[in-house]
Amino acid sequence: MDVGTAEAVESAGPDARTAALYARDATCRGLGITLDEVGTGRARMSMTVSAAMVNGHGTAHGGYLFLLADAAFSYACNSYGPVTVAQAAQVTFLAPAAAGDELTAEAVERARSGRTGIYDVTVRDSAQKVIAEFRGQSVMLAGRPQAG
Known part of the structure; x- marks a missing residue:
């Protein structure tokens, strides 16, 4: 199967679809963000800070924490097949992370209706301390919504 075509990716299962997305995701791969687990409406990704x-305060820059959470959100909402993107997102930073910390972002679908979805992502450190909470709203660009 040529996983580079939209039709092939859409017809594949969630693991094949997300593997194809990850293969084209230069940002995540370049930053060492790994796709650890994916299922329908959920995903878990990790990175080492x-x-x-690190910013001028000696803590992980919020942009990288947002990026990790946003990536997990992206893989969770794209697990259904049709191309889906963020239409809005917000993050609440709860605790600092430092260089060397291993962070995990776990995305979970909360609701999906027609072409839109809501996903919550929790970013934790290796001690399971919550570093950030993220909520993303997705919109499907093409294809037909599948029953959830």
Whole structure:
């Protein structure tokens, strides 16, 4: 199967679809963000905070924390097949992370109706301390919504 075509990706299962997305995701791969688990309406991704990701306060820059959460959100909402993107998102930072910390973002679908969805993502450190909470709203660009 040529996973580079939209039709092939849409007709594949969630693992094949998300594997194809990840293969084209230069940002996540370049930053060392790994796709650890994916299922219908959910995903888990991880990254280690590098020294280059730390801000002037000595903590992980919020942009990298948002990016990790946003990536997990993206893979969760794209697990159904049709191309889906963020239409809005917000993050609440609850605790700092530092260089060397291993972070995990777990995305879970909360609701889906027609072409839109709501997903919550929790970012935790290796001690399971909550670092950030993220809520994303998705919109399907093409294709037909599947029953959830």
